[in-house]
Amino acid sequence: MRSALAIALVLAALLPLPWLVHSDFWINLAIMALYYGFLGQAWNLLGGYGGQFSFGHAAFFGTGAYTSAVLQVSLGVDPWLCLALAGAAGGLTGALIGALSFRYGLRGSYFALVTLAFAEVFRILANSVAFTGAGVGLLIPLKESAANFQFPSKAGFYLVILALNGLGLLSAWWIENSRFGARLLAVRENEEAAQALGVDAFRTKLAAITLSGALTALGGTFYAQYFLYIDPAIAYGPGVSVEALLVPIIGGLGTLFGPLLGSAALQLVNQLAGIVMGDAPGLNLVLYGAILVLMIMFMPNGLFGLARLSSRRLIGRTA
């Protein structure tokens, strides 16, 4: 299958980067691009392929970050195991929120609102409960070693986030080439018509949000390990929720490489803005907002979406 080949090529091309580029600045940029790309991929599963726009993906991100951080710091659980547990926690959170929302038939704006509300509830709780460190946040003690999921050089983190991206790409590929994915897209396009063809829309959407939640939680764990500090605003604040949806919208909803492309574009814009406007607080978010509005106005299919139909023929969607 040609898209599988494309995924392999992209990953292979990105793999040697830390050994080709020696500037910490550029490697960090690449890590950030891959990191946001990964969050976007996770959001894209539910939002792009599933058509359910969540405005509260921070709920999964923060749960992943806190699960992993708290287990490590308070219980001494192995950080790599924490990664897996965080993913499970994120999946569970997704299943819970999804079960409630979809059971009661929430769609469109109502679904977006309820996810936002859930994220806020989590944030308030994290702010008030002792074991999360409340408002002060949590510091993961510095102890560099690969076994401890804290790499002395950036190359280690780069490889991890690249691997996560691989996971994200594989998930998207699976959606594009499986029965589950076909059903998810059908539900996105027209839920009633899908039901009339025997598709259990509830279970399909539930599976999508569970997967999306699990992956997003992995992203949260990565953040915690990379920056070694989280607090309720970072973990459950609207920033993450916005970043997660912005990236696929720019790159192209419901496409394989859209989130990655969108993330790269956003990082580029960020850097350019930094050069032109200096390091002012909040200014890059103004830019994000402006880009969002402009994208919807003029390019609602995103960068990749523009070429989507022809690219589908190139990559050979059909068997």
Place this chain on the structure above:
Amino acid sequence: MMLALEGVSRSFGGLLAVAEVGFTLAQGSITALVGPNGAGKTTLFNLITGFLVPDGGRILFEGRDITGMPPERIAALGLVRTFQIVQPFARLSVRENIAVGAHLRLASRRAALAFAAEIAERVGIAHQLDQPAGTLTVAARKRLELARALATGPRLLLLDEVMAGLNPRELDEIAAVIRGIRAGGVTLLLIEHVMRAVMSLSERVLVLNDGALIAEGPPAEIAADPRVITAYLGAGAAERMLKERARA
């Protein structure tokens, strides 16, 4: 009995949309459901296929009580419907659209896509397989709707105005497809306004008016039934028509 309805009723607020409707469909038959606009035909379809829950009565499919079951379960049992206002998966290709139906029985993506191509061939839209469904003409969309439902391997197919808006040649083509479907062992229930189709295709006609079943029988009988004529053309019309026929 393929399908049996017993005293099925449904109201919306104060309006009784379907009133104690009961009938049976024999296996392998083609039946037409007709009636003036607002008679409750599509509502009846929605009730049978699980998109609406009846207030009263029972619906039995192949002997099994399906009253109140969710639509996807009913479809999985082999009772599939099309929509009056076509509902394509607009951004998916024709092939991918039909494949969604095929996936009801086929787990493999490859198999579903291949089967989709076969179905498209049968229904006459094979040349548009890779087009996005949203770009199709109305006639093509109707065929797509039919193809999708067919791909699920139904035993009872409910077609809602699949002939509306077609020109005579397209009508003949669709009629041939429908006869082919029936020949394959599928039982059919069609909501139709196109009388030509009703007369030539169906063995039996059910007439709905104001939510109630007012007549049923072979097409020729129904066409001459004064109650039916009254329902469509109003009181007095039946008398006038019969007088004119007597004179002719």
Place this chain on the structure above:
Amino acid sequence: MIELDILLPAILNGIMTGAVYALVALGLTLIYGVLHIINFAHGSLLMLALYGVYFLYTLLGIDPYLAFPLVVPAMFALGYGLQRYVIGRTSHGKEENILLVTLGLSLIIENLALYLWSADTRTISTPYGFATVDLGVAVIAVPRLVAFLGALLVTALLWLVIHRTDLGKAIRALAKERQGAQLVGINVEHVFAMSFGIGVASLGAAACLLLPSYYANPGIGRSFVLIAFTIVVLGGMGSFLGALLGGLIIGVTESLGGLFLGESLGQLGIFLIFIAILLFRPTGLFGAPSMGRP
């Protein structure tokens, strides 16, 4: 056991706050009821208005209560322009797009405010800022009482506009039946923009009433948005009475929540109500069947 003389003031204060919340929610319910737009930018527009009132006071010495004739028309114009030239142009008929555009607008407004005016919280001190009124059962701060009465007044005014003017008639017609309204010659784009403008203008009024007893900082838009949505959904999308009652209920909930659960958990009750309403009774107390549900 909480004594009555702690409970009652909390409830009264909740009602006072609730009335202003209701005014904020009223704009949102109007925008939703007519345009079927869930306006994510509502909170940040309120924030903008608050800064407007703040600067009018600190730079020009104009008292907030006297700033109405300046702030309200300005907000109206802003709202009109946003709907007519930005939001209206981007929807391409899709609900998700409007959602994203208003989200984008809120990002722009919030972070522009952050950049221009920093994250510092701004308050003003007016001569009457600390005056109180003894109502017997409780002592109420004057600014809050004025806010309460002002909110009721503006709500009544809004109701009059919607139900007793030609514009109001057009708005209601459009809300009920878009095509029909077009057919009788109503200029849809213009009336939509007017509705949005009125909705945002009410934020200007709310800001004038709020600032003396409240504060301004770039982030408050976010908390107001969810509170406003909760009220609108609680009261029923598109219902004025619902928004008013919903506002009072939420105001009291917040006040009591803060009393019993403390500062940080206080707002939890609101969001839990929000989620519960969305799940179990999305039509709210008074609303008509709404979109987003099969």
